[in-house]
Amino acid sequence: MKKKNILLAAALLTSVCSYSSGQAAGRDTISIVGSSTVYPFSTVAAEQFGRGTSFKTPKIESTGTGGGFKLFCSGVGVDSPDISNASRAIKKSEFDTCQTNGVKDIVEVKIGYDGIVLANAKKSAPMQVSRKDIFLALAKNVPDPKGGEKLVANPYKTWKEVNPALPATKIEVLGPPPTSGTRDAFVELAMEAGAKTFSFIHDMEKKDKDKYKATTQMVREDGAYVEAGENDNLIVQKLEANPTAFGIFGFSFLDQNADKIQGSIVENESPNFDNIAAGKYPVSRPLFFYVKKAHVGEIPGIKEFVDEFTSEKAWGNDGYLADKGMIPMSKDERTTLLKDIKELKPMAAPAK
């Protein structure tokens, strides 16, 4: 029995060696990494692509936007991924890393929008907030309630203290950890925008960039904001158990759980499909994927996959991605973008 095992192990080891030498021959599955927000959409497109064509179904890893770019920009060749999903545009620093590692031509594909919602359980009343309220409720340091340009540690315990129009319930918000793209987007779109309504903070952006960043992006750590992990289903469950709590997550989860939770109305716009698609709902962000042009032609099917993703039945108003909760772009925007995408036109270096 032991002998047999040893033989088997030897056979395996040889196969490992021979495989790694034969690995240069290539790979026939598209490899996609990146944002967990884009993952539910990317996977649907990949599955449709796999079933509808003779190509293999692409393999998709949910690594987070930053983690995805790290892998994506590690170089050119079969070992590195072909496509990176992102819930924000590529940063200048990431683009530069790509360039130094030989990933020269990158095709940017904007696919649609995602709304970030502040939701609570259906049992409770829906809330109407402004981004300023969100900032005051969740920032670590806020302008002194007594007035003046002094920043003090966030003193607010209930929503009513933030804004007399809001209910007198304890501030308790469950949200994703700092590694999450959803959190980044929420901080930028809701809190930072809310902070800017204070003119002295707005001016700070030019004078003291670091302080501005700290003021607008630091989330309070005294228990009012609870880091509930990346699992949005878990947050939905917790909201049901705790009617006074709010949760932060992507629109697709609200869409799927409309019978259990409701989105707060932000600046008079409720988070629904039409409002986000029309750009009215303020807390929404574009979603992207990035294609390594050097791999097109080397790995079979990349071009066809991009075509599938950007076809009307996928990203269109009634496409299957919309069924899964992605907010499509306007018809005009799609048409404009499609021209460059068809040509696989490399993007220019981003500004920041």
Add this chain to the structure above:
Amino acid sequence: MESFLEVTDTVYLSLHQKDTILPDTKGKTLHKERETVGKPFVENPRMTCREVNVYYGEKRAINDVSIDIAHNEVIAMIGPSGCGKSTFLRCLNRMNDTVEGCRVTGDIRLDGMDIHDKSVDVVPLRARIGMVFQKPNPFPKSIFDNIAYGPKIHGLAQNKSELNEIVETSLHKAGLWNEVKDRLQQPGTGLSGGQQQRLCIARAIAVSPEVILMDEPCSALDPIATAKIEELIAELCEQYSIVIVTHSMQQAARVSQRTAYFHLGDLIEVGRTDRVFTNPSHQLTEDYITGRFG
């Protein structure tokens, strides 16, 4: 060491000759270190041990022991616990090699062959010097396989029938055949303690050794089983030299022709069993056999 060899050459002593008590030990002097009284050496020995020392790390467990083992004799080794008799026994087939930190010096020969010589392989050596342990330790296999194991690994049997024959002869010699012949395929561990010990003896016999070492073979057995083993030892000494370590002085008196008394790593006295038990030459030996300590 040379002086000892000279002694063996010059002093002619036969087993059957009555022991001559050395003149200076007449008055039963107290033990002097590394001096053996009585007659440790025999004519035409099977095994010779000269100035054997055993160290466990820094500690010396056996001090300069020199003794011979004759053909077809039963020699008993007695002494209080921790006196080194078992340690010494284990030197004879180099079982001490397996003990971590144990070092053996001195000259031990089997039929004139130095067992520590580089050319000597310990595997055939242990086939020539069999061993029976304190606790019966049959392999957890069938009775047949227990006996057949030694012949198999040493390639003593050409075919199945030869192997069967070896097993049968060994069991006969060990006086176990009639008790187990119908259940050779049953596990050896299912036998009673005394039978197990005889099975172990049969296992040792199966590889036709010249010397059999027995390390307190009856200490875990009841008196009836002990009696059977003792009978067996008496029969076996017609073919083999047997070295037996025992705690029981009665047993030593019953089974052995010669007795060696160990004390704190020293070989105190060696002599014919009847003489040692009736007229010990050394004060320590007398103290031990009369029960003043031990």
Add this chain to the structure above:
Amino acid sequence: MDNPANKQTIDRVNKGLSRRYRAERRFRIFGASAILLALSFLVLLFSSIFSTGYKAFQQTFIQIDIFFDPAEFTRENLSTANFPGLIKSSLSVMFPEVTSRGDRKDLYYLISPGASFQLMDVLKENTALIGTTRKIWVPANDDVDMLYKGNIDRTRPESERRINDNQLTWLDKLSAEGRVKKRFNSSFFTSGDSREPELAGIWGATRGSFYTLLITLSLSFPMGVAAAVYLEEFAPKNRWTDIIEVNINNLAAVPSIVYGLLGLAVFINFFGIPRSTPLVGGLVLTMMTLPIIIIASRASLKSVPPSIREAALGIGASKMQMVAHHVLPLALPGMLTGTIIGMAHALGETAPLLMIGMVAFIVDVPHGITDAATVLPVQIFLWSDSPERAFMERTSAAIMVLLAFLFLMNAAAVFLRKRFEIKW
């Protein structure tokens, strides 16, 4: 007894006696309640998993009349023919009253997108069906499935359910005609992952787990046993072996994510083994289980009584013969138990696989150790994070399958121990 000193002693003993018994009773109560508590949590866990999970083994199917139009379908064009259109046209025939574009979309939504692939398979298997009309059961969409399983409340306002009033009417009509029923969900056990819950299955992940564990077992068992035998029976006892021993014990306690990082650096970046494959996963899990197996094997070698070693050596067996013929057979049950527990450990592991790309959406069922694959616990993790509600019961069902495998493996460990344990 007559001695007063004796009497005094007995009195003292008696006085302390009740205190001693009390202490014993207290300890027993604590122990029993600890076990009771643990058991009730276990029951709670299992019942919550089973109560949601068992539903995933059933799937709602809808029967539709399908006419395989010979004008559209020929033997040659089966792979490219418009099967989605076939379903749509069949539904239009069954519901002629649905005309508006929006309503039609809602109608088509009732049927799973996977149904067209099912029709393709049906037709490929039996081309004689071309030109005939058949009643065929096709899987319903996950929301329809949820409705029939009671997870969507039809009394809620329309805007709050994923099935609108029109769809409810059509479904009620279909139900009345006996065209809706729940059947055993065989695709859950035969297909790979999918973003459509009604098409998603665990077969891909199960095979991935199988290949990964195969690599792990075939590398870690012989290596672990050989290392244990060498360290226990042959290696000299000195400072070096002490250091090795301490390190092995430490390695067993290292968080598994560290092995993932190591695997990423060594196997993927240095040796160039492809990401996301059972091969690299198996190698990483081998590193993780090796210390466990070595420690278990050494413990099991230590428990072999030295008398057996002496018996073998005393008869003239060489050290290798002693180990191979006597010590190993006695130690093997313990080693196997350790190995299986190590394997069960590896089966439930996700953290190290994250680093090497096995936490991924992979639809194709792997057919070898170098195909991209995922494993059961990763599949559970991925499903638990999916927004569609139907994935919730699939998550529980996958946990049930994983638990079943773990249970089987542990039962195998017990069986092997009982079967091969040699007593004397």
